[in-house]
Amino acid sequence: MALAIILVVLLIGSTIFQFVNPWSATPVASNWGSIDNIIVITSVITGIFFVGITLFVVYALVKFRHRGPSENGQHQASYEPDSKKLEWWLTGITTVGICALLAPGLVVYDDFVHVPEGATEVEVVGKQWMWSFRLPGEDGKLGHAKVKLIGMDNPFGLDPDDPNGQDDLLINTNVLHLPIDKPVKMVLRSLDVLHNFYVPQIRAKMDMVPGQVSYFWFTPTKEGRYEILCAEYCGVAHYNMKGHMIIDSAENYQAWLSEQPTFASSLVSGSDDGGVEQGRQLAESSGCFACHSIDGSKSLGPTWKGLFGKTEVLMDGTTVVADEAYLKESITDPNAKMVKDYAPVMVAYPLSDSQLDALVEYIKSTP
Amino acid sequence: MAYVHDAEKEALHQPHSFWSKYVWSQDHKVIAIQYSLIAIFAGIIALVLSAMMRMQIGFPGSLEFMDANTYYQAMTMHGMIMVIYLLTALFLGGFGNYMIPLMVGARDMVFPFVNMLSVWFYFLSVIILLASFFVPGGPTGAGWTLYPPQAITAGTPGMEWGIILMLVSLLVFIIAATMGGLNYVTTVIQARTYGMTLLRMPLTVWGIFMATILALLAFPALFVSGVMMLLDRTIGTSFFMPEMISMGQQTDYDGGSPILFQHLFWFFGHPEVYIVALPAFGMISDILSVHSRKKVFGYKMMVWAIVAIGVLSFIVWAHHMYVSGMNPYFGFFFATTTLIIAVPTAIKVYNWVLTLWKGDIHMTVPLLFAVAFIFTFLAGGLTGLFLGNVIVDIPLSDTYFVVAHFHMVMGVAPVLVVFGSIYHWFPKITGRMMNDKIGMWHFWITFLGTYAIYFPMHYLGILGMPRRYYDSTAYEFIPQSAHDLNAFITIAALIVGAAQVLFIYNMIHSAFKGKESGPNPWNAASLEWQTPQTPPVHGNWGEKLPVVHRWPYDYSVPGVKEDFVPQNVSEQELEANKVKL
Amino acid sequence: MTAAQLMKTSGFESVGGGANEWQETPEVIALRAKTGLRILMAVITSLFFLFIVSFLIRSQIADWEHLSAPWKPLANPWPLWINTGALVLASIFLQWSRISSRKQEARRTVETLVLAGFFSLVFIGGQLAVWQQLMSLGYFVSTNPANSFFYLLTGLHGLHLAGGLMAWCKTVVKAWRGMPIKQLSSSIELCAMYWHYLLGLWFVLLGLLTSSPETYAALVRLCGL
Ligand code: HEM
Ligand SMILES: [Cu+2]
Numbered sequence A: 001m002a003l004a005i006i007l008v009v010l011l012i013g014s015t016i017f018q019f020v021n022p023w024s025a026t027p028v029a030s031n032w033g034s035i036d037n038i039i040v041i042t043s044v045i046t047g048i049f050f051v052g053i054t055l056f057v058v059y060a061l062v063k064f065r066h067r068g069p070s071e072n073g074q075h076q077a078s079y080e081p082d083s084k085k086l087e088w089w090l091t092g093i094t095t096v097g098i099c100a101l102l103a104p105g106l107v108v109y110d111d112f113v114h115v116p117e118g119a120t121e122v123e124v125v126g127k128q129w130m131w132s133f134r135l136p137g138e139d140g141k142l143g144h145a146k147v148k149l150i151g152m153d154n155p156f157g158l159d160p161d162d163p164n165g166q167d168d169l170l171i172n173t174n175v176l177h178l179p180i181d182k183p184v185k186m187v188l189r190s191l192d193v194l195h196n197f198y199v200p201q202i203r204a205k206m207d208m209v210p211g212q213v214s215y216f217w218f219t220p221t222k223e224g225r226y227e228i229l230c231a232e233y234c235g236v237a238h239y240n241m242k243g244h245m246i247i248d249s250a251e252n253y254q255a256w257l258s259e260q261p262t263f264a265s266s267l268v269s270g271s272d273d274g275g276v277e278q279g280r281q282l283a284e285s286s287g288c289f290a291c292h293s294i295d296g297s298k299s300l301g302p303t304w305k306g307l308f309g310k311t312e313v314l315m316d317g318t319t320v321v322a323d324e325a326y327l328k329e330s331i332t333d334p335n336a337k338m339v340k341d342y343a344p345v346m347v348a349y350p351l352s353d354s355q356l357d358a359l360v361e362y363i364k365s366t367p
Numbered sequence B: 001m002a003y004v005h006d007a008e009k010e011a012l013h014q015p016h017s018f019w020s021k022y023v024w025s026q027d028h029k030v031i032a033i034q035y036s037l038i039a040i041f042a043g044i045i046a047l048v049l050s051a052m053m054r055m056q057i058g059f060p061g062s063l064e065f066m067d068a069n070t071y072y073q074a075m076t077m078h079g080m081i082m083v084i085y086l087l088t089a090l091f092l093g094g095f096g097n098y099m100i101p102l103m104v105g106a107r108d109m110v111f112p113f114v115n116m117l118s119v120w121f122y123f124l125s126v127i128i129l130l131a132s133f134f135v136p137g138g139p140t141g142a143g144w145t146l147y148p149p150q151a152i153t154a155g156t157p158g159m160e161w162g163i164i165l166m167l168v169s170l171l172v173f174i175i176a177a178t179m180g181g182l183n184y185v186t187t188v189i190q191a192r193t194y195g196m197t198l199l200r201m202p203l204t205v206w207g208i209f210m211a212t213i214l215a216l217l218a219f220p221a222l223f224v225s226g227v228m229m230l231l232d233r234t235i236g237t238s239f240f241m242p243e244m245i246s247m248g249q250q251t252d253y254d255g256g257s258p259i260l261f262q263h264l265f266w267f268f269g270h271p272e273v274y275i276v277a278l279p280a281f282g283m284i285s286d287i288l289s290v291h292s293r294k295k296v297f298g299y300k301m302m303v304w305a306i307v308a309i310g311v312l313s314f315i316v317w318a319h320h321m322y323v324s325g326m327n328p329y330f331g332f333f334f335a336t337t338t339l340i341i342a343v344p345t346a347i348k349v350y351n352w353v354l355t356l357w358k359g360d361i362h363m364t365v366p367l368l369f370a371v372a373f374i375f376t377f378l379a380g381g382l383t384g385l386f387l388g389n390v391i392v393d394i395p396l397s398d399t400y401f402v403v404a405h406f407h408m409v410m411g412v413a414p415v416l417v418v419f420g421s422i423y424h425w426f427p428k429i430t431g432r433m434m435n436d437k438i439g440m441w442h443f444w445i446t447f448l449g450t451y452a453i454y455f456p457m458h459y460l461g462i463l464g465m466p467r468r469y470y471d472s473t474a475y476e477f478i479p480q481s482a483h484d485l486n487a488f489i490t491i492a493a494l495i496v497g498a499a500q501v502l503f504i505y506n507m508i509h510s511a512f513k514g515k516e517s518g519p520n521p522w523n524a525a526s527l528e529w530q531t532p533q534t535p536p537v538h539g540n541w542g543e544k545l546p547v548v549h550r551w552p553y554d555y556s557v558p559g560v561k562e563d564f565v566p567q568n569v570s571e572q573e574l575e576a577n578k579v580k581l
Numbered sequence C: 001m002t003a004a005q006l007m008k009t010s011g012f013e014s015v016g017g018g019a020n021e022w023q024e025t026p027e028v029i030a031l032r033a034k035t036g037l038r039i040l041m042a043v044i045t046s047l048f049f050l051f052i053v054s055f056l057i058r059s060q061i062a063d064w065e066h067l068s069a070p071w072k073p074l075a076n077p078w079p080l081w082i083n084t085g086a087l088v089l090a091s092i093f094l095q096w097s098r099i100s101s102r103k104q105e106a107r108r109t110v111e112t113l114v115l116a117g118f119f120s121l122v123f124i125g126g127q128l129a130v131w132q133q134l135m136s137l138g139y140f141v142s143t144n145p146a147n148s149f150f151y152l153l154t155g156l157h158g159l160h161l162a163g164g165l166m167a168w169c170k171t172v173v174k175a176w177r178g179m180p181i182k183q184l185s186s187s188i189e190l191c192a193m194y195w196h197y198l199l200g201l202w203f204v205l206l207g208l209l210t211s212s213p214e215t216y217a218a219l220v221r222l223c224g225l
């Protein structure tokens, strides 16, 4: 009896919860509102089965609860023969229900796998634990790229001999801009392990697999700044692999676009000027902030706030003062001196001297 | 195979010393208990790990030692232990070993020596697994799916030794499971007693039988992927490892296919879900039938559903890979097969519910767990329709919706069956009843607590909160209320975790001090309750094997004095027991 | 199969209605061992099937350098054919032993049994020699996925044969201790089944390892992968 009452309570509670709870989906910002509709259809159909079956259990628990010992071969329970007919009916109804949610689902999925003509290609490159992007440039074609070609001066691994690649725009930061209302085909590439490009407001997502190229498409429908998350476990800073996607009006987008360097220009001009701002950009583009904070909070790596000149305790108990030499060594050979309580997760960054200077300047500037 | 002959003969001798009776025993009942105790021990570790994780999610930073490395290691070990070392081992090695010979009327498993090896290999695999907590770098934090390249490259905790030990442990476990599985299947096929036709077997046996077949055919896929990954890790082959950089450096790997690993893993992984679920299905059917004094509704349909689910479970694996970057056209096929499998599953649910209908329902602790199982499984199964429907999976995959879904169907639901079954069969195993009062408390906290944990968690997934996040406080789209909800879930989880102490206490206390139960306290009809001694002794059946005259569900037969007719009661005996109406 | 038939195959027929100790007769025990072995062979089939599928899929990626391509060490795989010959002989002798044991010819049974083991060892030795040769030519396990698969598949097949040889050893020891032929024959029966199975498996593997990349491409397309 108690069980029956509790089941009813759970049922009512769950139903109310379904309608009034503060954790509904983020507002959709792409054409994939159609997916939300399928979720609604699925919720309604499964909800009906959930409520129906549970109510039947409740009914049975109340109606057929044990009432006393059986006497003289008269038993409370009936020796009911099976009902083939009932079973076939139930099978039929279930099949209908399932078709009713599968069929519209597949229709939308068909839409999902067919990239519309004229969608612009945008390449997303994932690596532990940062994002970068590449746009096709004037010719509308992405140049050929290969992991083996990656080096410090060619972070995307583009083939220098491929004419299609010369005008590709390289966006070596975690921020991507896209124009509103233009369908985009996201072409996904990973340089190391699996990642997954996920923007909750877009709904669609897809894994990025090293050694192959995957894709999906969407049309942004709402201007704004959205967070990019990684949705495939990729190692210890997975939860910190953050980026931003900004949906711009056409004009703003053009303005942004014109500032981006092409592959050809990036090959010619080495960056210099050794300033704090350059260091900040470098830190952002190299993904340092996945593990180092500048506000003093603890993360995968030691914070940079007040780091310069501080005395760090190392793994072996010795101490070291964080001067320029130490900082530079920690960037180019992070495992040489490990700070106590941190795991060796940082990659070596073989940066140029001027880049190192810029970074150190920047770290100095975060008191 | 030749040694089987000797071993078989040996088993007929009664063991004498303590060691041969309880340690190097070849008696299926002792082996079953060994299996169960090791599994429960491993499960407690996994439970503690989950409490630690929940602390971090609900109250970030509250545990001093819980950094991201530790979190991912806890997550991986928790998932792997729960799925493989607890549930698989407990259902097949524990319940399978105990129930099959007793339920089909055999004296023991057909290859007792191999059976003993099985439990010792299992023990070894657990030791290897736990050893990884003590090696440099700690246990692997690759996630229980162990996806390459991440599982064996820098940036994942435990890539030094933890992952190697994990893979070796899995290989040893698979060998153990295969040795056990050969026994269970052969025993069911070849050692049923006189009159025990296939369609007179209790659904428990059917469930375990089919699950074992799945295990035998599916574990090789894990073996294959484990061996290849081990070679990739240790001698630098490129089975799964593509051209890639690691820690900023080019690696020597080239051309391997991470997706191939995923196909192999899930070709094992999906049947694995049913390796856990099918025995649970079978056992719950029997418990429902006994405690509502009514035959299982649609027995034949239930058997067919078990077989159909088993067969179909081999052609749905890629529903775990909708967003893996495989050819997207596969989605159409796998969404369809996945939703087809929902039909036999739904039939099982209907038949459980209809078993209660017109019954004589005794609200015993096992029945409570059985009904709670139906409810939880129903909730989890229905959310499976979301994830199976490929387009809906695209936003929801890798979010907390998935975590909530699989914990409902293959976490909580089977665990409820484990509890119900232990309360139900404990009297046969020990000759004593478990304490009802404590049982009730344990039931209510576990059932309501787990629902409080996992029902709201679905909404976090719909909100978009990704799984396997050490910390998600830095994301703006996640409102404060979601973090509050996480704190609530953590509190519920801690309560549920703590409540398991009640169960452990109840088990230990009742095993020695519980009320004597007699041979058949529930008045059950199936064969295991008809042994001449309780607990059954070595050889199970005394001088003569039982003869089976009927199926195991003759409850409330009209005109018969008792409301159950044991399987070994003949027609003549039944006549004598009839009352004149 | 109907339940009645199943009961028959399970040995119910001989008991004439009563629940005697029918289960423990040597025939029933032999039958169970056979069933167990058949199931084991199904498991091994599943294992190798999955390896072969992985092999085919992996072979379609560009870096695959096939070992039987022209100028590669297995372009002319005569050492493998010699080993195959040894394994065939082993199987033949075991079959011979099996037949002799049925005919109760004790001496012939044991002789052929020993010969079967000898040729199995020759096979394993031969396989190791092929490995040696490949390595001396610079084809190491991790040099190319084609090599990795070659070592993996031949190695695992060899391990399964080695497992069989352990059972074979026990049987030989039993025979040497003078176990009557009648009891021996069930062990020999099992060995023979297992050896024939491993021979068949070896033919499949051999065919796979020595056929051309075009064949793989065709197979993969056939499977729709
Ligand atoms: C009250 C009991 C349990 C609690 C509180 C719990 C909690 C958790 C938590 C917090 C996670 C990590 C989620 C994430 O970081 O994304 C997790 C993962 C997981 N749990 Fe549980 N769990 C429980 C019982 C179980 C059971 C019984 C199973 C058996 C099937 C299970 C299987 C898994 C699996 C397979 C994972 C995934 C691990 C991974 O992502 O690699 N859990 N659980
Ligand atoms: Cu990630």
Ligand SMILES: [Cu+2]
Binding pocket: B269, B270, B273, B316, B317, B319, B320
């Ligand atoms: Cu699945």
